[in-house]
Amino acid sequence: MDKLRNYDISFSGLKIGKHEFRFEINKEFFQxxxxxxxxxxxxxxxxxxxxKHTTFLExxxxVNGTVELVCDITNENFDYPVENQIGILVKFGEEYDDSEEDVITIPANDHAFNVAHLIYENVxxxxxxxxxxxxxxxxxxxxxEKFSPKEVEEENEEQEVDPRWEALKKLKDKN
Structure with a gap:
């Protein structure tokens, strides 16, 4: 976790209320x-x-920026706009627990919360x-479109069944 220390938000010295933090991330962050x-x-x-509230943190x-993707069709690189937001509630408890979707519990004696995984997940x-x-x-x-799989229309519902399948079906019906 030491390599992600730059993404710790120390909340213990902050006043109750709203605070804003900014980061610029690039390939080094994802590495x-x-x-x-x-x-x-x-x-x-x-x-x-x-x-910051008295008993929990919101x-x-x-995230807003661009990443370079490879087109699935042409195999060419292109810039793709990334814009997303997620919200999470952080409450205090006995031990770390992130089993709930939008709520993370951290130990009551923690003084900082690391947002690196939230940023990564958001991107x-x-x-x-x-x-x-x-x-x-x-x-x-x-x-x-020419080479995409097409749905085959069945003209005859009563297609000839392979005799081996018929023999297996008879065996199944006996049991």
Missing amino acids: LFDTEQEFTNPKIDVEVFLN FEVK ALSIPMKKISPNISDEDLAIL
């Missing part, structure tokens, strides 16, 4: 995680809003499953 990214060349601005993490959720370049041509789409 801190031991996972392979589906993108390259990230240039992302991060705003972290903290609303975090809102907004990862912004990446589409299908990566299609906005520069793809109509010709490329036509070729893709």
